[in-house]
Amino acid sequence: MGSIVVDVMLKPEILDPQGQAVGGALPRLGLHGFTDVRQGKRFVLTVDGEVTDAHLSAAREAAETLLSNPVIEDVVSVHTLDAAHDTEGTERADGQGDAQ
Amino acid sequence: MGSIVVDVMLKPEILDPQGQAVGGALPRLGLHGFTDVRQGKRFVLTVDGEVTDAHLSAAREAAETLLSNPVIEDVVSVHTLDAAHDTEGTERADGQGDAQ
Numbered sequence: 001m002g003s004i005v006v007d008v009m010l011k012p013e014i015l016d017p018q019g020q021a022v023g024g025a026l027p028r029l030g031l032h033g034f035t036d037v038r039q040g041k042r043f044v045l046t047v048d049g050e051v052t053d054a055h056l057s058a059a060r061e062a063a064e065t066l067l068s069n070p071v072i073e074d075v076v077s078v079h080t081l082d083a084a085h086d087t088e089g090t091e092r093a094d095g096q097g098d099a100q
Numbered sequence: 101m102g103s104i105v106v107d108v109m110l111k112p113e114i115l116d117p118q119g120q121a122v123g124g125a126l127p128r129l130g131l132h133g134f135t136d137v138r139q140g141k142r143f144v145l146t147v148d149g150e151v152t153d154a155h156l157s158a159a160r161e162a163a164e165t166l167l168s169n170p171v172i173e174d175v176v177s178v179h180t181l182d183a184a185h186d187t188e189g190t191e192r193a194d195g196q197g198d199a200q
Contacts (some may be wrong), residue, residue: 001135007142022143025166031158035101036146042107043122046136058131066125 002051003081004059008068010039043067044081051080102151103181104159108168109140144165144181151180 010016016038023037045062047055056078063075110116116138130178145162147155156178163175 009142009144019143022166026162029162029166031162031166033147033155033158034145034162034167038144038146040142040144042109042140042142043119044109044138044140045134046138047133048135055133058133062126062129062131062134066122066129066131 002047002055004045004051004055005077005079005081006043006045006059006063006067006075007040007077008043008063008073009038009073010066011072014072015096040073040076041067056080058092102155103143103148104151104155105162105177105179105181106143106145106159106163106167106175107140107177108115108143108163108173109138109176111172111174114172140176141174142166156180 019036019038022039023034026032026034026037043063045055045059060075060078063078064070068075119137119139122139123134126132126134126137143163145159159176160178163178164170168175
């Protein structure tokens, strides 16, 4: 059973009050060093069996037509969910490696 | 200028009416083959300069305390945003490779 992840974010020029609220709350919780916060959406589409090119193609069409509003949002990513990379621990290690 | 991505999803046992609505709409748009849709949140935290371990540690704390409700939500990923991997095209290629 495969899954496809679609990430949708507001376009950079669109104000994001939710993200701003989070960004304002972080220092009050003692968490410093963040200059900006943006909030977007993450969809996980599950398919029967393995993810095929047809599934990815349908997911991309869904991302553009149903999951995002092209006037104010960008589809930033449509990709297969790799279970091994979607656990917090693994991503942490990868993330640190990618920081360079 | 680095960025950290925090992905938050509802726990599997929590009903997701938004995701169900999307899942019900897909076949009406002619997009078949999806058995389930779940909707979650994606936060992008921007930091000055490169992402350090301290930033990641603060982001993980923010993810658990402010960005998610631990009663109903899981933090599925806290990782550095790799610009090269967050474009639709690149993720597509990677995603297909990861499908195995």
